[in-house]
Amino acid sequence: MTTNHRPSQATDAPAEGAPEPAVVLEDVHKRYGDVRAVDGVSLRVGRGEFFGLLGPNGAGKTTVVEIMEGLRRADAGTVTVLGHRPWPRDVQLLPRLGVQTQASAFFVRLTAREHLRTVAALYGADRARAESTLAAVGLTEHGDVRVDDLSGGQRQRLAIAAALVHDPELIFLDEPTASLDPQARRDLWEVLRGLKGAGRTIVYTTHHLDEAEELCDRVAIMVRGRITALDTPHRLITAGATTTRLLVPAERLPLPTARSLPGVLNVTTDGDVVVLETEDSGPVLAAVAEVAGLEGVRTRTPSLEDVYLQLTGTAG
Numbered sequence: 001m002t003t004n005h006r007p008s009q010a011t012d013a014p015a016e017g018a019p020e021p022a023v024v025l026e027d028v029h030k031r032y033g034d035v036r037a038v039d040g041v042s043l044r045v046g047r048g049e050f051f052g053l054l055g056p057n058g059a060g061k062t063t064v065v066e067i068m069e070g071l072r073r074a075d076a077g078t079v080t081v082l083g084h085r086p087w088p089r090d091v092q093l094l095p096r097l098g099v100q101t102q103a104s105a106f107f108v109r110l111t112a113r114e115h116l117r118t119v120a121a122l123y124g125a126d127r128a129r130a131e132s133t134l135a136a137v138g139l140t141e142h143g144d145v146r147v148d149d150l151s152g153g154q155r156q157r158l159a160i161a162a163a164l165v166h167d168p169e170l171i172f173l174d175e176p177t178a179s180l181d182p183q184a185r186r187d188l189w190e191v192l193r194g195l196k197g198a199g200r201t202i203v204y205t206t207h208h209l210d211e212a213e214e215l216c217d218r219v220a221i222m223v224r225g226r227i228t229a230l231d232t233p234h235r236l237i238t239a240g241a242t243t244t245r246l247l248v249p250a251e252r253l254p255l256p257t258a259r260s261l262p263g264v265l266n267v268t269t270d271g272d273v274v275v276l277e278t279e280d281s282g283p284v285l286a287a288v289a290e291v292a293g294l295e296g297v298r299t300r301t302p303s304l305e306d307v308y309l310q311l312t313g314t315a316g
C-alpha cells in the first residue's frame with residue numbers, strides 16, 4: 001500500500017502559548033557502523049500524552065528511546081526532554097524521568113519490598129511511596145519474596161514499580177507487558193491509565209498492537225530508522241485500512257460461491273471460517289444472507305494491527 005500518512009505533528013510548529021512539549025526530536029540520526037538505526041526522526045510528545053512507538057524488530061525504537069533518556073548520544077539532530085538536552089547526562093533532568101528497560105537490574109538478594117525501598121531511597125522518596133507503588137503494580141502480597149524467586153512477570157512488574165517509585169513526570173516503558181499473563185496485562189493497563197490520569201507523560205514501546213490501540217493517544221510507526229506514520233490510532237485506522245472482513249462459517253459458503261459475490265475483493269480461509277474482504281460490507285452482507293444465511297456470520301472492522309501490517313510490509 002502506498003501511504004498518505006504523514007508524520008505531520010512531527011514538523012508542526014507548536015501553537016502559540018501551547019505548553020512546552022515533554023519531548024522534541026528534530027531530524028535525529030544515529031548510525032552503528034553501516035547501520036542507520038535512526039535516520040532522520042522528528043517528533044513531539046505533548047505533556048500528559050501517552051505516546052506509543054511501534055515497529056518491527058530492529059526498526060530503531062530502542063535507540064530513539066535511549067537517545068531521549070540520555071543513554072545514547074545522537075549523531076545529528078536536536079533532542080529536548082522536559083526543556084533540557086538529555087546529553088551529556090543532566091543531573092537536574094534524571095530524577096524527573098522514570099525508565100523501565102527490558103534489561104532492568106535488580107538487587108537480587110533483596111526482597112521485592114526491600115528492592116523498591118532501596119530504589120526509592122536513592123531518589124529521596126519515602127517508604128510509604130515504595131509501599132503504594134508496590135500495591136499499584138499488584139505486588140503487595142509478594143513484597144517479602146526475594147527478587148530472584150519472583151516469576152518473570154512479577155519481576156517485570158517490579159521493574160515498572162522501580163521506574164515509577166519517585167513519581168517522575170516522564171516515564172519510558174519498554175515493552176512493559178512483554179512477559180505478563182493476560183490478567184496481569186489488563187491490570188497493568190489500569191496502572192498505566194492511572195498514571196496518565198495523574199498527568200504523567202508516557203513514552204511506550206510495544207509489539208502488542210491491541211494494547212497500543214487501547215492505551216495510546218498517538219502512535220508512531222517506525223520502519224528501518226524512519227517514522228512512516230504518526231497519528232492517533234483512530235485516524236491511522238480510518239486513513240489506512242479501508243476494508244472490512246466478513247467471517248462466514250465455511251460449511252455454508254463454498255469458496256467458488258464466496259469469490260463470485262459482488263463487492264468481494266479477496267477470499268481466504270481461516271480455520272473453519274471463510275474470510276471475505278470488502279470495502280462495502282452492506283451489499284456483501286446482503287448477498288451472504290441470500291446464499292448462506294447470516295447465522296454465525298461475524299464482521300471484523302479494521303484494527304491498528306491491520307494498518308501496522310500494511311505499513312511495515314509484513315501483511316500476509
Ligand SMILES: Nc1ncnc2c1ncn2[C@@H]1O[C@H](COP(=O)(O)OP(=O)(O)OP(=O)(O)O)[C@@H](O)[C@H]1O
Nearest residue numbers: 032035036037055056057058059060061062063064
Ligand atoms: N549497540 C549497537 N551496536 C550496533 N548495532 C546496533 C546496536 N544497537 C542496535 N543496533 C542495530 O540498530 C538497529 C536498530 O536497533 P534497535 O534496538 O534500536 O531496534 P528496535 O526497534 O528497538 O528493535 P526491537 O523491537 O528488536 O527491540 C538494528 O539493526 C540493530 O541491530
